[in-house]
Amino acid sequence: MSPWPFTPSQPRDYSLPNASWSSEMQRLYEHYNNLCEMETEGGEKIKGAWRRLPSYNRSLKYATGGQCLSKLLQGKARIFTRNIEEQGAGFEYVVFVNKQEKTCVCVFQAGHLLEGPPGHVHGGAIATIIDSVTGTHATYLSGPVMTANLTVNYRSPIPLGSVVLVHSSLDKTEGRKTFLSCQVTSTDGSKMHTEATGIACLCPLVWATSWDSDGQSSRCGDGSSYCSERTAEAKQSPWAVGVLFECILFLNDQFSKTFTSH
Numbered sequence: 001m002s003p004w005p006f007t008p009s010q011p012r013d014y015s016l017p018n019a020s021w022s023s024e025m026q027r028l029y030e031h032y033n034n035l036c037e038m039e040t041e042g043g044e045k046i047k048g049a050w051r052r053l054p055s056y057n058r059s060l061k062y063a064t065g066g067q068c069l070s071k072l073l074q075g076k077a078r079i080f081t082r083n084i085e086e087q088g089a090g091f092e093y094v095v096f097v098n099k100q101e102k103t104c105v106c107v108f109q110a111g112h113l114l115e116g117p118p119g120h121v122h123g124g125a126i127a128t129i130i131d132s133v134t135g136t137h138a139t140y141l142s143g144p145v146m147t148a149n150l151t152v153n154y155r156s157p158i159p160l161g162s163v164v165l166v167h168s169s170l171d172k173t174e175g176r177k178t179f180l181s182c183q184v185t186s187t188d189g190s191k192m193h194t195e196a197t198g199i200a201c202l203c204p205l206v207w208a209t210s211w212d213s214d215g216q217s218s219r220c221g222d223g224s225s226y227c228s229e230r231t232a233e234a235k236q237s238p239w240a241v242g243v244l245f246e247c248i249l250f251l252n253d254q255f256s257k258t259f260t261s262h
């Protein structure tokens with residue numbers, strides 16, 4: 001055992017295949033994964049248009065500088081979609097983004113703990129996966145965001161255990177706001193299960209600090225500036241932002257305790 005309590009551990013990436021994945025889930029994972037890397041005529045491997053985003057079960061633990069404080073302050077916190085231990089019982093999903101097209105696709109297999117109507121996925125679980133995919137997409141494009149608005153239209157029920165595709169696309173950006181559209185379809189695209197639109201709002205702190213030294217805004221609605229590269233993976237967040245978020249969460253917790261104990 002290490003004498004140092006904050007020794008970094010290797011995070012588990014929850015978006016990699018596991019034994020619960022159906023053959024369809026596995027097939028689609030391989031399909032998009034193959035698009036992440038291309039082979040030239042000379043046999044050289046180059047980056048493809050798509051990129052798989054890793055996924056962890058805690059939001060700040062793996063941010064640079066976040067993992068130390070998160071052991072103290074966020075011991076029991078878990079990302080909602082990754083908090084069921086049993087493989088295949090909850091949300092099994094993997095997210096891929098296409099940087100050039102500013103689109104995003106998630107391969108989603110819904111487990112038995114997500115039941116709503118008998119044999120079908122709960123509407124809240126569908127909204128959750130949509131929120132997670134559009135939130136991840138907006139974060140990739142614009143930086144750390146909060147969902148300000150999510151409008152969901154349920155068109156046809158999703159059978160439990162089935163695999164569906166969650167497509168997210170960028171409609172526009174306006175100041176701090178990123179507007180996205182989302183469709184949940186069958187894997188062959190023939191059936192529309194759910195349609196949604198959402199507005200993700202860049203966190204005030206990030207907005208306030210997203211100015212380059214030359215006075216130009218570096219916020220990145222066009223997905224081309226620095227934040228698109230640094231935000232999708234929490235690992236790449238600046239440590240100061242991680243520490244600040246942890247402190248905000250800690251203070252918030254302390255205030256809540258103070259007010260509920262009287």
Ligand SMILES: CCCCC/C=C\C/C=C\C/C=C\C/C=C\CCCC(=O)SCCNC(=O)CCNC(=O)[C@H](O)C(C)(C)COP(=O)(O)OP(=O)(O)OC[C@H]1O[C@@H](n2cnc3c(N)ncnc32)[C@H](O)[C@@H]1OP(=O)(O)O
Pocket residue numbers: 131132133135136139144145146147148149175176177199201203204231234245248
């Ligand atoms: C604690 C910090 C957490 C930070 C997270 C950091 C990193 C994330 C990292 C990785 C993410 C990876 C994966 C994502 C996975 C899951 C995603 C889950 C996402 C969620 O599950 S997240 C929880 C639910 N979410 C909330 O809990 C938000 C509660 N809310 C607020 O925190 C405020 O409401 C806020 C911040 C949204 C805005 O507040 P504010 O004070 O900063 O700014 P303000 O009100 O001025 O709005 C600015 C402009 O947005 C327009 N606007 C505002 N609200 C609107 C609405 N509803 N409809 C249409 N437009 C709206 C205004 O009209 C104005 O527009 P304009 O600039 O044009 O005037």
